[in-house]
Amino acid sequence: MYTKEIEVRTGHVAVVHDLTKDAEAFLTEADAADGLLHVWVPHATAGLAVLETGAGSDDDLLTAIDDLLPRDDRWRHQHGTPGHGRDHVVPGFLPPYATLPVIGGVLALGTWQSICLVDTNVDNPARRVRFSLLAG
Template structure:
């Protein structure tokens, strides 16, 4: 299995960051198999969604409704509502696997691989890409 750690910076706001181009470049020329995208952080997730047409903003709004940034959270260090970031990976898991056919991601027409990050306290993220040949 091939594996590599990539680094991204999400900034100081809640973010849905499209990783599709980086993952597509990484699998290029690898043949058939599966790419597994994993974020080794307790406060981030990986989603396969449409981006650019408002779905990424809709996802952040839905997570805001489900997990408000207020003082209800027992895990209370860091910025206000930080505890919700630790609950989010139960809703948006920290991983996704995508088929790769002839070195290309086999995503649907409007699907993108995205990092979902609600954590305002840690703008530096690592993402583990792993390729399992078929």
């Protein structure tokens, strides 16, 4: 197994951050062949999604999260900025992990799919992401 952790600066706004190029660079560094890429976000307020980016889907996802989990005072978890408790619920909908096939050293993603970090926590501008290659 080969593993590496990177830092991603997400800033102070909710964001869908495309990790695909980072994952591809990791696979090149790992001299990957066939196996599985496991992506892990060790945070209680962030998750991962595989989706199309750049055509509005990333903004649609953030809008859906806001609609489903409003940033208001209904949350029992009450620290940080107002409504921050909902950020702790996000990983229940978008898990902090993803496992993807690697074939011939290349991610086996669909045509429009990207691996994305979804961070709605405006209180934490830096995130860690761990890539692990499980070789076949």
